[in-house]
Amino acid sequence: MSGRVLCIEDDPDICRALRVVLSRAGFEVLVSTDGEDGVRTFHDERPALVLLDVGLPGIDGWAVLERIREVSDVPVLMLTARGLETDKVRGLQGGADDYVTKPFGNQELVARVHALMRRSEGAGRVDEVLDDGVLRIDPAQRLGAVGGRPVELTPTEFRLVSTLARHHGQVLTSEQLLEHAWHDPTGIGPDRVKFAVLRLRRKLGWDDLATSPIEAVRGVGYRYRRPGGR
Ligand code: CA
DSSP states (O other), X not given: OXXXXXXXXXXXXXXXXXXXXXXXXXXXXXXXXXXXXXXXXXXXXXXXXXXXXXXXXXXXXXXXXXXXXXXXXXXXXXXXXXXXXXXXXXXXXXXXXXXXXXXXXXXXXXXHHHHHHHHHXXXXXXXXXXXXXXXXXXXTTTEEEETTEEEOOOHHHHHHHHHHHHTTTSOEEHHHHIIIIISOOTTOOHHXXXXXXXXXXXXXXXXXTTXXXXXXETTTEEEEOOTTOO
8 A cells, every 4th residue: 555644743753753664664755844834735745644743833733633624534643642532532523533642653553544544545425416405415526515605525524414415304323424424434433423513514504403404313313304394
């Protein structure tokens, strides 16, 4: 497996180690040592995966993650400090795919990078246009629109809303959504679905739970309510 990996990390020793370990594993390695440069390099180089340190000079890893998630579903592996379990939760809430705790073992790191790459390469698509009068989804162009207003969605968000809308009226469990929208849900928990739905609702302007077409069914999953009926 090959591909381009962007490491955003300010510790020179860790950067050196990442470069050695990942190039030995066959990856092309790009390194940024601060957050601003990391975001820039991400946009310029479109890496297949990002390794992201939390504590960075300038804008921190959380802000970098947020900027990346506005435009991309690229797998992001967070590098967190030992003992900061809250970082793990915060990372997953922000849309990170996985995390490793520093200091990490080389084999563990490479195994996780491979797993995330496989997961993202396996992600597929459905290709029929869906239009229910409020929501329009065009898989060929990967475009979404609400009430005629275009919405920029990441591939996962796109698959998530497509899956919900194509099964309108039906309650889908987190496991089913993981299966459809993530394709290889190995190692991803239902919390990921919850956070992804929250982000999706926000993007679509469907935050208001009283009127949101994406309804949470407590203890079961989610249901898309088609306008004017179920
Ligand atoms: Ca750091």
